[in-house]
Amino acid sequence: MSTVTENKPQGSNDPNQMMVPRPLKPWKATPKQLLPDVFGAIGTVIASLILVLVSPLAGILGFILTFIVLSLFIAASISWIRKDRKAAANSVSTIIIYFLAAFVLLPVASIVFEIIRKGAPGLSIGMFFDDMSVTASDAPLSEGGLLHALVGSLYVVALATIVSIPIGLLTALYLTEVKGKASGTVRFFVQAMSGVPSIVAGLFIYAVWMISLGGSYNTAAGSLALAILMIPTVARTAEEVLKLIPTDLREAGLALGATQWKTVALVVIPAARSGLITAVILGTARVAGETAPLLLTVGGNDAMNWNPFSGNNSALPFYVWKNFGLGTETGAERAWTGIFVLMVVVMIFFTIARVLGNKKG
Amino acid sequence: MSTVNPVKSEGPTPREITTEPRFSDRIFRGIVSSGGMISLLVLGLISLFLFYNGLNVFRSEGLSFVTSFEWIAESIENGTEASYGIGAMLYGTLVIGFIGLFFGFPLAVGAALFLSYYAPEWLKKPMVLVVDVMAAIPSIVFGLWGFYVLMPHAEEWAKLINKYFGFIPIFSMPGDFYSRSPFIAGLVLAVMIIPIITSISREVFAQTPLDRIQAAYALGATRWSMIRSVVIPYGKGGVIGGAMLGLGRAIGETVAVYTVLNLVYDIRPEVLLSAGGSVASLIVNKFGEATEPELKALMAAGFVLFMVTLAVNFVANAIINKTVRQG
Numbered sequence A: 001m002s003t004v005t006e007n008k009p010q011g012s013n014d015p016n017q018m019m020v021p022r023p024l025k026p027w028k029a030t031p032k033q034l035l036p037d038v039f040g041a042i043g044t045v046i047a048s049l050i051l052v053l054v055s056p057l058a059g060i061l062g063f064i065l066t067f068i069v070l071s072l073f074i075a076a077s078i079s080w081i082r083k084d085r086k087a088a089a090n091s092v093s094t095i096i097i098y099f100l101a102a103f104v105l106l107p108v109a110s111i112v113f114e115i116i117r118k119g120a121p122g123l124s125i126g127m128f129f130d131d132m133s134v135t136a137s138d139a140p141l142s143e144g145g146l147l148h149a150l151v152g153s154l155y156v157v158a159l160a161t162i163v164s165i166p167i168g169l170l171t172a173l174y175l176t177e178v179k180g181k182a183s184g185t186v187r188f189f190v191q192a193m194s195g196v197p198s199i200v201a202g203l204f205i206y207a208v209w210m211i212s213l214g215g216s217y218n219t220a221a222g223s224l225a226l227a228i229l230m231i232p233t234v235a236r237t238a239e240e241v242l243k244l245i246p247t248d249l250r251e252a253g254l255a256l257g258a259t260q261w262k263t264v265a266l267v268v269i270p271a272a273r274s275g276l277i278t279a280v281i282l283g284t285a286r287v288a289g290e291t292a293p294l295l296l297t298v299g300g301n302d303a304m305n306w307n308p309f310s311g312n313n314s315a316l317p318f319y320v321w322k323n324f325g326l327g328t329e330t331g332a333e334r335a336w337t338g339i340f341v342l343m344v345v346v347m348i349f350f351t352i353a354r355v356l357g358n359k360k361g
Numbered sequence B: 001m002s003t004v005n006p007v008k009s010e011g012p013t014p015r016e017i018t019t020e021p022r023f024s025d026r027i028f029r030g031i032v033s034s035g036g037m038i039s040l041l042v043l044g045l046i047s048l049f050l051f052y053n054g055l056n057v058f059r060s061e062g063l064s065f066v067t068s069f070e071w072i073a074e075s076i077e078n079g080t081e082a083s084y085g086i087g088a089m090l091y092g093t094l095v096i097g098f099i100g101l102f103f104g105f106p107l108a109v110g111a112a113l114f115l116s117y118y119a120p121e122w123l124k125k126p127m128v129l130v131v132d133v134m135a136a137i138p139s140i141v142f143g144l145w146g147f148y149v150l151m152p153h154a155e156e157w158a159k160l161i162n163k164y165f166g167f168i169p170i171f172s173m174p175g176d177f178y179s180r181s182p183f184i185a186g187l188v189l190a191v192m193i194i195p196i197i198t199s200i201s202r203e204v205f206a207q208t209p210l211d212r213i214q215a216a217y218a219l220g221a222t223r224w225s226m227i228r229s230v231v232i233p234y235g236k237g238g239v240i241g242g243a244m245l246g247l248g249r250a251i252g253e254t255v256a257v258y259t260v261l262n263l264v265y266d267i268r269p270e271v272l273l274s275a276g277g278s279v280a281s282l283i284v285n286k287f288g289e290a291t292e293p294e295l296k297a298l299m300a301a302g303f304v305l306f307m308v309t310l311a312v313n314f315v316a317n318a319i320i321n322k323t324v325r326q327g
Helices: A002-004 A031-053 A059-082 A087-121 A126-129 A147-178 A181-194 A198-212 A217-242 A248-253 A260-271 A273-288 A292-297 A316-326 A329-360 B004-011 B021-034 B036-063 B087-118 B122-136 B139-165 B184-207 B211-217 B223-252 B255-260 B280-287 B294-323
Strands: none
Touching: A031 A059, A031 B021, A031 B139, A059 A087, A059 B139, A059 B294, A087 A329, A087 B087, A087 B122, A087 B139, A087 B223, A126 A147, A147 A181, A147 A217, A147 A260, A147 A273, A147 A316, A147 A329, A147 B021, A147 B036, A181 A217, A181 B036, A198 A217, A198 B036, A198 B223, A198 B280, A198 B294, A217 A273, A217 B036, A217 B087, A248 A260, A248 A292, A260 A273, A273 A329, A292 A316, A292 B280, A316 A329, A316 B139, A316 B255, A329 B122, A329 B139, B021 B036, B021 B223, B036 B184, B036 B294, B087 B122, B087 B184, B087 B223, B087 B294, B122 B184, B139 B184, B139 B255, B184 B255, B184 B294, B211 B223, B211 B280, B223 B280, B255 B280, B280 B294
């Protein structure tokens, strides 16, 4: 076995040079054992190419289907001939699972590719400094911009964050620090709350704000709808983070004579700080792209609206929705450009949450 | 200070020893507890407000609100009387939800198995990242991608299915209308529910006792027989719970479905035909030009949607909590 001979005897080395012995993997297949698999794979590709060329099956779809069927068949026969039926079942299932995993990656790759291909050409510096108030909807993309939507999105998300931070955090503290009688129920309902359809959140705010209180469309109403969707994410992530704080820290605080409130405020929360920030940013990433609740609450606008508490406003998802709904060529282009900007915003939040979350370890 | 008042220099007076929470703690606990109850309150308020607003519609329509197919707003110039029924929409919601599950579930569980037992170390992290990114993609992006990118391909697939399996009633095609069908909406939903099912399944598979896995290997099991005899029996419940969570998400999905589905107020058995339904899409579709009474009917539809998703989520979470989070 090649792996054994590569492992040098340890005593012959310079003692200053720390020699870490390479772990042995005697069960690992040698190149010679892998040979039939390699030939099988190459053979499958060639065979499916030939089959697609000579048979009525056509195109990439035909090739993929033939390739899957052939690879299953060939892998099964190789294992069956060399070993037994169980080995054949094993290699067939392995190939199926590899294909399934590959098919999961496919749509993501396609989405990212299309966003860049269709969204990037419409980008310009000017669009970040202009709104659509004096631009016709069928004007070329060099005119007008999406500043109003960007600012609107910033407003709704910021306000939603301000509302959900205290509620989400208090919920998490209740579940981990107070551990009251109702904590089982609360945890269950928070889980259920993360399944509330976004349109229902929008309808609820509409029913409260517009019907019962007689208000009109504005940014704050939209942010309340988003807060409903954001609270469970913040609460659940924060709970996970607080659970990781060692009980020793809490007990040390209490043993030094601090009250529970001081222990939580001065020991537990500072220790969990980066994790809690991650929780909030994850929530933000979740709601930044929400469309349905905004359709019912912010009203839409083509001009800038700096006042979040009065008057209609737009938001990036709303901008995309509106331009898509026009059904025109330029509308579609604007929608894709809007999606590009929206995805960049969401990914920025997502990356920050990732980096912070990993730093904590 | 100590020179002025020598008595105090002996140190601070001993702390009062008591098990009673201090005043500040009682306030703290009160605030945190009431904050923790807010989510209960919000859920209660949602059902209360939607039910209250839809009450008149529930009264006038009765049970036919969920069984009849027609959605006709009152119109004075046409002389039509209002009739609201979401039966077709409810049916359509379930159909696209199950189509989504049909395609999404094997992919998601396959990916979870791959990540847990097959993937080489270097591939694990990037692939988990991709699945997480998938969960962060907004639904409107899925909607537009489904409309502009997936639909042209999916129509071709639908034609192939119809060509070879057209003799089965659900794949038959009365006309030549393949676009915006429940099949395509289901495909978009399948992609959208993959991340949630994958992450729950991974969580479930991680709970499989390692000694059983090693025992299976020691007895000479191949990787697949180990999965079949250890991982699947242990994780079955949790994975089913994950699938139900995915179904709940599919039922409540609005924007992505609305962009790729043609709403028709009728129950059609053909899934490839351009005619489907979705309660959430109905709300978005009718909301813009709804009159006051129609708006109340939409609230009632929202209430039904809320109750259905809540029930699905309750059951799913109960199953998952039982199998995963308590060991």
